[in-house]
Amino acid sequence: MRLSNVTPECVVSVCIQTYQHAPYIRECLDSVLKQKVNFPWEIIIGEDESTDGTREICIEYAKSYPNLIKLFLRSRKDVIYVDGKPTGRRNMIENIMAAEGKYIALLEGDDFWLDPHKLQKQVDFLNSNPECVACHHWHRYAVRDKETGEFIVVDAPKKGQGYYPERTASVHAIFANLMRVKSRTIMFRNILDIFPQWFYRVAYGDVALSMILGKYGDFGFIDEPMAVYRRTGQGVSAYNRANSRELYAHFLQWIRIWEWGVMHYGGQHFSVALKTIDSFYEVILSRTNYRLLICVKAATFALCRSHFPVRIRVGVFFRVWRRFVKGRIVRNRR
Numbered sequence: 001m002r003l004s005n006v007t008p009e010c011v012v013s014v015c016i017q018t019y020q021h022a023p024y025i026r027e028c029l030d031s032v033l034k035q036k037v038n039f040p041w042e043i044i045i046g047e048d049e050s051t052d053g054t055r056e057i058c059i060e061y062a063k064s065y066p067n068l069i070k071l072f073l074r075s076r077k078d079v080i081y082v083d084g085k086p087t088g089r090r091n092m093i094e095n096i097m098a099a100e101g102k103y104i105a106l107l108e109g110d111d112f113w114l115d116p117h118k119l120q121k122q123v124d125f126l127n128s129n130p131e132c133v134a135c136h137h138w139h140r141y142a143v144r145d146k147e148t149g150e151f152i153v154v155d156a157p158k159k160g161q162g163y164y165p166e167r168t169a170s171v172h173a174i175f176a177n178l179m180r181v182k183s184r185t186i187m188f189r190n191i192l193d194i195f196p197q198w199f200y201r202v203a204y205g206d207v208a209l210s211m212i213l214g215k216y217g218d219f220g221f222i223d224e225p226m227a228v229y230r231r232t233g234q235g236v237s238a239y240n241r242a243n244s245r246e247l248y249a250h251f252l253q254w255i256r257i258w259e260w261g262v263m264h265y266g267g268q269h270f271s272v273a274l275k276t277i278d279s280f281y282e283v284i285l286s287r288t289n290y291r292l293l294i295c296v297k298a299a300t301f302a303l304c305r306s307h308f309p310v311r312i313r314v315g316v317f318f319r320v321w322r323r324f325v326k327g328r329i330v331r332n333r334r
Contacts, residue, residue: 011039013101018109019048115226133217134188171214
């Protein structure tokens with residue numbers, strides 16, 4: 001339980017992580033500054049040494065709001081890489097560690113908030129529901145208009161996207177892959193004083209963070225789209241669905257997160273997590289049209305590089321091959 005930094009003078013710390021977001025960071029910061037709240041709060045910006053003008057924009061805003069914004073100018077030499085790709089993980093962790101608020105809200109520099117009452121609604125929810133460690137909500141997408149090239153806000157799809165409209169849910173729903181807690185939507189209690197080592201090794205931080213937080217309580221949900229996810233195609237989770245190698249690498253990262261998450265809980269939620277992992281292998285095989293090379297890679301990972309006990313690895317290994325054989329038979333009959 002983290003108490004050292006938390007002060008009674010600050011209720012919410014908004015932690016913004018940004019890198020190479022010059023076209024978008026003003027909209028992000030303006031959406032945060034429009035929040036209407038009845039409590040003291042702070043904005044923490046972690047700028048990860050951008051070269052496109054993002055850093056200069058952040059400095060401008062910090063000078064304009066010196067009593068509200070705390071700007072941390074970070075260095076690329078401290079960036080954490082996962083499978084050779086740079087991430088914003090160090091920036092996010094250091095922002096969280098610097099937060100003095102009772103609650104923490106996250107936002108990436110290319111996303112933004114829609115509802116000026118978002119923070120107030122989430123604070124009111126957490127104050128009224130002490131059994132919840134976090135509160136999240138739904139979101140919308142910003143996508144490029146094919147004719148103008150400008151971003152337009154549209155409804156986000158819900159099916160298969162982690163939309164789980166229960167007022168409260170446990171981490172079990174995350175392991176079952178029914179619920180996804182998006183970074184731009186979450187507010188959580190400022191209780192983390194250390195992150196497990198596996199959190200530094202996985203690609204997608206929002207799912208891993210929600211698994212870690214789930215040890216401390218349930219997740220509340222406000223069924224309103226109060227944030228916008230900008231689909232730039234540049235994030236760490238972006239991949240080319242038509243490229244079998246990129247698709248394989250993408251879902252392999254999901255498998256790693258679920259494996260580490262199960263181990264973090266000492267095997268709790270294992271059965272439902274294993275079903276989710278099996279579903280990821282099925283996606284890898286089916287979306288690559290049951291290519292032999294992809295199957296060999298997936299089965300080899302399951303048997304030789306998984307973090308599960310040997311008997312579990314063997315079971316997954318054979319299930320991967322059975323899915324491959326069945327898929328090839330069906331494919332060849334068409």
